[in-house]
Amino acid sequence: MISSLGPELKQTPINSVKTMEVSVDMLQEENRNTNYNLSFRHAQDRSIRRLQWIVAFCVACLCVLMFLTVYQIFGGVICDRKNKVHSEPYKAPGRDHNYATEKPRAHLTGTRQHELNKDLQWESQNGLAFIRDGMEYVNKCIQIPKDGYYFVYSKVSFRPGCKKNSIVTADIRRLNHNYPVAEILLSGLSFCVGDSGFQPIYLGALLELKKGDTLKVNVTDIDQVDISVDHKTFFGAFLVQ
Structure with missing residues (x-):
């Protein structure tokens, strides 16, 4: 009876060790996957933030350009009107105007x-x-x-x-x-x-x-x-x- 149970008792710790190694490997793999996913997400977040900054900068530049264009157009018109007012001589009535x-x-x-x-x-x-x-x-x-x-x-x-x-x-x-x-x-x-x-x-x-x-x-x-x-x-x- 005792002799028949001996091999089983001898094999049980080995199987437990192998099972534990597999579990550790799986945990390590899972940790690596988790770390990779976290790194990927961080990189993706940085890219998104960078893209958002670029878009915001482009929008700001476009607004400034539009403002300058409008200022030049209306400013030029106002200056032209002022120049015309100053350049056109006053003509008094009469033959000697x-x-x-x-x-x-x-x-x-x-x-x-x-x-x-x-x-x-x-x-x-x-x-x-x-x-x-x-x-x-x-x-x-x-x-x-x-x-x-x-x-x-x-x-x-x-x-x-x-x-x-x-x-x-x-x-x-x-x-x-x-x-x-x-x-x-x-x-x-x-x-x-x-x-x-x-x-x-x-x-x-x-x-x-x-x-x-x-x-x-x-x-x-x-x-x-x-x-x-x-x-x-x-x-x-x-x-x-």
């Missing part, structure tokens, strides 16, 4: 003289000549439309030939109802230099003028003035400030 904000200017060129006097006659419309923004050509004079500082200039050229040692003079004068006589503003002279004749007389200066002032050019020998082309003899003024 242009020179209220623009700069009066005139450039006259010598023309044929119909009278034998010292006051040169000028062309005010054709060729290089023009009158702009309130300036007027009246009675062989430039009439000033508004107070200000004007640059006034003239050039008088002469035909070839003259008497030896002779002199010719030219000047720019101002007339106004406040002055009893014409006032000489600029003057110059030229000596005869033989066969080549008189040298041109250039005059020019910045002057303070008043509304209603009239400017004219006088020359002592009007018959010698060269008016063959526009750039030989001219007279002008323009508002500086």
Whole structure:
């Protein structure tokens, strides 16, 4: 009886040990699987969070871009309107509305003289000549439309030939109802230099003028003035400030 139970008793601990090893292996495998699943979930969560941050950043950038676009569009429109308001000059009613904000200017060129006097006659419309923004050509004079500082200039050229040692003079004068006589503003002279004749007389200066002032050019020998082309003899003024 005892001898027959001996092998069974001997085999039982071995089987228990094997069973325990299998259980340990299974637990270890299960732990590995659990750790793997946890690692995978953590990695997946990190990826999801990273993706969420990327999406949020892209949305923020898109919002900023849309804001800048809208600002530029509406800001540009507002600036254009402001520029138009500031750039468009005020036009006062009446015939002289242009020179209220623009700069009066005139450039006259010598023309044929119909009278034998010292006051040169000028062309005010054709060729290089023009009158702009309130300036007027009246009675062989430039009439000033508004107070200000004007640059006034003239050039008088002469035909070839003259008497030896002779002199010719030219000047720019101002007339106004406040002055009893014409006032000489600029003057110059030229000596005869033989066969080549008189040298041109250039005059020019910045002057303070008043509304209603009239400017004219006088020359002592009007018959010698060269008016063959526009750039030989001219007279002008323009508002500086």
